[in-house]
Amino acid sequence: MSRMRVVQVPSPNGPFELVEREIPEPDAGRVRIKVEACGICHSDSFTKEGLWPGIEYPRVPGHEVAGIIDAVGAGVAGWTQGQRVGVGWHGGHCGYCEACRRGDFFACQIALQVPGVNYDGGYADYMIAPAEALALIPEELSAVEAGPLMCAGITTFNSLRHSGAQPGDVVAILGIGGLGHLGVQFAAKMGFKTVAIARGGDKESLARQLGAHHYIDSQAQDVGAELLRLGGAKVILATVTNGKAMSAALGGLGINGKLIVLGAADEPLEVPALLLITGRRSVTGWYSGTSIDSQDTLSFSVLTGVRSMTEVFPLERVTEAYERMMSGKARFRVVLTTGQ
Numbered sequence: 001m002s003r004m005r006v007v008q009v010p011s012p013n014g015p016f017e018l019v020e021r022e023i024p025e026p027d028a029g030r031v032r033i034k035v036e037a038c039g040i041c042h043s044d045s046f047t048k049e050g051l052w053p054g055i056e057y058p059r060v061p062g063h064e065v066a067g068i069i070d071a072v073g074a075g076v077a078g079w080t081q082g083q084r085v086g087v088g089w090h091g092g093h094c095g096y097c098e099a100c101r102r103g104d105f106f107a108c109q110i111a112l113q114v115p116g117v118n119y120d121g122g123y124a125d126y127m128i129a130p131a132e133a134l135a136l137i138p139e140e141l142s143a144v145e146a147g148p149l150m151c152a153g154i155t156t157f158n159s160l161r162h163s164g165a166q167p168g169d170v171v172a173i174l175g176i177g178g179l180g181h182l183g184v185q186f187a188a189k190m191g192f193k194t195v196a197i198a199r200g201g202d203k204e205s206l207a208r209q210l211g212a213h214h215y216i217d218s219q220a221q222d223v224g225a226e227l228l229r230l231g232g233a234k235v236i237l238a239t240v241t242n243g244k245a246m247s248a249a250l251g252g253l254g255i256n257g258k259l260i261v262l263g264a265a266d267e268p269l270e271v272p273a274l275l276l277i278t279g280r281r282s283v284t285g286w287y288s289g290t291s292i293d294s295q296d297t298l299s300f301s302v303l304t305g306v307r308s309m310t311e312v313f314p315l316e317r318v319t320e321a322y323e324r325m326m327s328g329k330a331r332f333r334v335v336l337t338t339g340q
Contacts, residue, residue, distance in 0.1 A: 007123035007318045008058040012050020026073035036143035038122030039064025040325045040334040062122030063115040064150045066143035076131045084137040088150035089288045091115035092130035135294035140302045148308035148333040156183040157297040159286035165234045167191030172233045175240035181332045184210040189304040227252025243267040253281045261285045310335045
């Protein structure tokens with residue numbers, strides 16, 4: 001029987017284990033993917049640290065997957081062996097609840113299937129995925145380039161395109177990290193007057209290289225005042241995990257402006273009620289998207305040249321790679337490769 005390598009977490013807070021398993025066969029409605037690359041996302045800590053209820057261990061993490069369909073299960077339509085595909089955070093859904101029947105997969109939270117959480121993910125040579133979770137990867141993107149776009153990419157792209165902002169509007173990206181460096185690129189390519197906000201003047205050069213028209217140093221400048229000086233932000237995309245930084249930016253929202261929260265902050269946001277009322281301003285969050293949203297993200301990235309900045313590690317160096325990502329020192333995403 002053919003064997004494959006997987007990196008599994010044996011128990012909550014357990015160490016990564018590189019082990020061998022038999023290569024599985026896909027059941028009906030599923031495909032087997034030969035994994036070429038898999039991004040490491042901060043959300044993988046849900047599995048590593050046991051933060052998501054109901055995870056069955058051992059579990060293989062990974063939901064920024066790029067690879068090639070290796071085998072197709074019964075009843076799968078539209079997908080064939082040899083196609084290049086990606087799998088992201090939305091790795092399938094139940095198909096039975098009322099939300100699924102009306103096509104509102106965002107509302108199908110209870111039955112949402114997340115790779116690396118509800119079933120084994122992409123830290124492996126092969127993985128099994130539901131057909132509805134697949135996104136077609138354009139030939140112009142390598143597996144390493146595509147992997148991070150399956151979560152970090154779709155989250156920033158999808159939130160911006162549904163934000164209500166129009167070309168020429170002021171759109172601010174709060175934080176230039178794993179999410180933010182993609183957010184700046186997408187915002188600029190969508191035609192927004194893009195403002196990058198980060199701590200320290202040393203990040204300005206990078207921000208402008210990514211496409212930012214303006215840069216605000218949150219350590220040296222009043223973020224809200226600077227945004228108002230530019231006309232007020234239609235959208236502030238908060239990619240940081242700092243509630244105080246988000247609260248400090250709220251004053252820069254223009255009339256009908258919107259703060260979209262992508263980063264999960266530990267502390268609560270402080271939102272003055274009068275600020276919301278007087279300018280019809282709002283605070284909202286955004287979830288990544290479905291497989292077709294991932295495919296749109298990949299296609300837009302090809303057309304406009306948006307790319308993730310990545311550090312690449314082989315599968316066997318997973319512990320080092322994970323710690324690099326979680327420390328915040330990575331520039332800016334970390335990708336595992338299998339050598340397949």
